[in-house]
Amino acid sequence: xxxxxxxxxxxxxxxxxxxxxxxxxxxxxxxxxxxxxxxxxxxxxxxxxxxxxxxxxxxxxxxxxxxxxxxxxxxxxxxxxxxxxxxxxxxxxxxxxxxxxxxxxxxxxxxxxxxxxxxxxxxxxxxxxxxxxxxxxxxxxxxxxxxxxxxxxxxxxxxxxxx
Numbered sequence: 001x002x003x004x005x006x007x008x009x010x011x012x013x014x015x016x017x018x019x020x021x022x023x024x025x026x027x028x029x030x031x032x033x034x035x036x037x038x039x040x041x042x043x044x045x046x047x048x049x050x051x052x053x054x055x056x057x058x059x060x061x062x063x064x065x066x067x068x069x070x071x072x073x074x075x076x077x078x079x080x081x082x083x084x085x086x087x088x089x090x091x092x093x094x095x096x097x098x099x100x101x102x103x104x105x106x107x108x109x110x111x112x113x114x115x116x117x118x119x120x121x122x123x124x125x126x127x128x129x130x131x132x133x134x135x136x137x138x139x140x141x142x143x144x145x146x147x148x149x150x151x152x153x154x155x156x157x158x159x160x161x162x163x
Contacts, residue, residue: 040157041065043084045075045101046119047093051142055088055119058146059153063160072096076104084114085157088149091120091127099134106135115156119144 042064046052049070056066067082069075073095079087087105091098102116115137120127123141131139138152 039063039065039160040086041067041082041084042153042157043067043069043075043079043082043087044089045069045072045087045093045098046090047071048090051090054146055149058150059160062150062153064153065160072098072101076101079105079111083111086115086117086153088117088119088153091118091122091131099130102131102134102136117149117152117156119149 040063042059044052044055044059044066045068046055047070052068052070056068059066067078067084069078071094072089075087075089075093076096079101087101089098089101098118098120102118105111105114105116112135116135117138117140118131118136119140119142121142128139137156140149140152
């Protein structure tokens with residue numbers, strides 16, 4: 001496995017033949033309420049219901065709080081209301097696409113450090129380049145390996161439950 005910054009090589013393949021591209025890493029401070037650490041919150045935005053549910057269930061089993069949206073506009077509204085610790089977003093969605101969501105998150109000084117993982121069927125170099133320009137933190141193509149996605153989530157924000 002290789003990671004890269006700046007200029008990207010052609011897509012690489014993980015052990016399970018799942019393409020991935022490393023973009024950049026960010027750290028997020030743990031959320032607290034009344035001195036207690038709260039479970040990490042993840043926003044998942046995808047217009048494919050089955051994929052949304054698979055990711056939601058996987059993350060909930062790991063102790064994460066999961067918020068879902070089926071299009072970019074609703075996703076960004078939920079992002080503003082909930083301030084999740086991490087966002088997983090498809091690119092091709094109705095109303096507002098994943099690039100626009102990423103651009104809004106990364107373009108705001110108050111939210112630019114919240115990790116955004118792009119999860120999409122788009123695997124062309126120009127798609128990856130666009131995500132890099134918008135400062136997405138990781139790029140994974142579908143079909144994806146659930147264990148690989150979960151590892152990336154943990155790399156960015158740690159375990160779901162703070163104990």
